[in-house]
Amino acid sequence: MNPKNFGAKIRALREAQQISLRKFADKVGISSTYLSKVERDEFPPPGEETVKKFALALNQNPDELLALAGKVSSDLPAIIQQRPREMASFLRTASEMSNDEIVKLQKFVEKMKRPT
Amino acid sequence: MNPKNFGAKIRALREAQQISLRKFADKVGISSTYLSKVERDEFPPPGEETVKKFALALNQNPDELLALAGKVSSDLPAIIQQRPREMASFLRTASEMSNDEIVKLQKFVEKMKRPT
DNA sequence: ACCACTGTACAGTAGATAGTACACAGTTGT
DNA sequence: ACAACTGTGTACTATCTACTGTACAGTGGT
Numbered sequence: 001m002n003p004k005n006f007g008a009k010i011r012a013l014r015e016a017q018q019i020s021l022r023k024f025a026d027k028v029g030i031s032s033t034y035l036s037k038v039e040r041d042e043f044p045p046p047g048e049e050t051v052k053k054f055a056l057a058l059n060q061n062p063d064e065l066l067a068l069a070g071k072v073s074s075d076l077p078a079i080i081q082q083r084p085r086e087m088a089s090f091l092r093t094a095s096e097m098s099n100d101e102i103v104k105l106q107k108f109v110e111k112m113k114r115p116t
Numbered sequence: 117m118n119p120k121n122f123g124a125k126i127r128a129l130r131e132a133q134q135i136s137l138r139k140f141a142d143k144v145g146i147s148s149t150y151l152s153k154v155e156r157d158e159f160p161p162p163g164e165e166t167v168k169k170f171a172l173a174l175n176q177n178p179d180e181l182l183a184l185a186g187k188v189s190s191d192l193p194a195i196i197q198q199r200p201r202e203m204a205s206f207l208r209t210a211s212e213m214s215n216d217e218i219v220k221l222q223k224f225v226e227k228m229k230r231p232t
Numbered sequence: 233a234c235c236a237c238t239g240t241a242c243a244g245t246a247g248a249t250a251g252t253a254c255a256c257a258g259t260t261g262t
Numbered sequence: 263a264c265a266a267c268t269g270t271g272t273a274c275t276a277t278c279t280a281c282t283g284t285a286c287a288g289t290g291g292t
Contacts, residue, residue, distance in 0.1 A: 021269060031252055036270055047250060067200035076196060076204060077188045079211040084183035086218055087210065088192060093225055094203065095195040101228055102202055108224050109209055112217055137239060147282055152240055163280060 006068045007041035013058040014039070028053040045069035122184045123157035129174040130155070144169040161185035 014024050021039070025032040030050060037043040045051060051069050055062040066073055080087040094102065130140050137155070141148040146166060153159040161167060167185050171178040182189055196203040210218065 020267085022267090030250095033253080033270075034251060040270090043251085044249080050250085061201060063200040063204040067197040070197065072193045072196045072200070073204065076207050077193065079207045080188045080192060081183040081186065082211065083218065084179040084188075085177060086222065087207065088179040088189065089222075090206075090210070090225060091192050091195045091203065093229055094206070095198065097228070102199065104228070105225070106202065106206070109206060109221070112213070112221070113209055136237080138237090146280095149240075149242095149283075150281060156240090159281090160279085166280085 005041070006045045006070075007039040009065075009068060010054060010058070011039040013060065017058070024057065027057055045071070048074055121157070122161045122186075123155040123159075125181075125184060126170060126174070127155040129176065133174070140173065143173050161187070164190055 014021070017024075019027075021035055022032045025035040028035075028050060030046065034043065034046075038046060046054075046069075048066065048071055051066050051071065052062050052073075054060070055065040058065075063073060080091075094105070097105070130137070133140075135143075137151055138148045141151040144151075144166060146162065150159065150162075154162060162170075162185075164182065164187055167182050167187065168178050168189075170176070171181040174181075179189060196207075210221070213221070
């Protein structure tokens with residue numbers, strides 16, 4: 001919920017890859033100084049595009065990494081805006097569901113997706 | 117999608133209420149100058165809280181008015197961040213659904229909501 | 233004629249977001 | 263010993279967001 005350990009996570013993943021701060025910064029197109037501060041959570045997480053580059057370079061799910069950064073991929077708000085009432089209602093209902101119920105819902109959606 | 121006619125909508129609704137620009141501005145707690153520019157789409161739509169006050173004062177659905185403003189209520193991103201993968205997947209699937217399918221999905225969710 | 237009201241033009245601003253450049257200290261390899 | 267790394271402290275900065283205050287011109291009523 002709070003982006004308190006975003007930086008720590010990035011650092012851990014980067015170190016697991018044995019890549020230096022500077023090289024990683026170059027790879028994702030930011031300055032090493034900035035990356036240093038972000039990794040120590042001295043600066044807040046970077047913008048959406050940069051976080052997505054992190055995810056790509058570190059083999060992480062972009063949506064999860066964005067969540068850790070306290071953000072969401074901007075295509076999702078865009079989808080909500082297509083059908084604001086329905087989507088808002090869905091999400092608010094889903095937020096009160098148990099894990100079991102979420103799984104049921106997922107399965108239902110999966111079924112609908114399959115070509116009839 | 118683009119917030120091009122947000123202002124025009126606000127102006128139309130305000131005029132339908134027969135309330136002056138200044139009075140409406142006071143009511144929602146912004147300056148009349150700002151409201152003037154917003155209504156003529158010379159300035160982009162205001163922030164989330166202000167749009168919600170517009171909705172309240174004009175009897176509009178907040179999620180719809182926010183959508184017209186190119187925004188989403190901040191509780192929705194927060195919900196997505198609780199279960200980023202599931203919610204992102206759900207939304208991206210839902211974005212490809214027909215209206216019929218959305219209705220079916222809504223009914224399914226309604227059923228789940230009912231106290232067992 | 234005057235006053236109060238209508239909307240608008242002009243000129244700003246405080247705070248947040250997403251970064252940058254430069255310089256430096258400590259560690260490692262040869 | 264010194265070159266080439268490693269990460270970090272300091273000091274900015276540009277752009278965006280979400281507004282404000284003052285002043286003014288046009289319209290309507292008395």
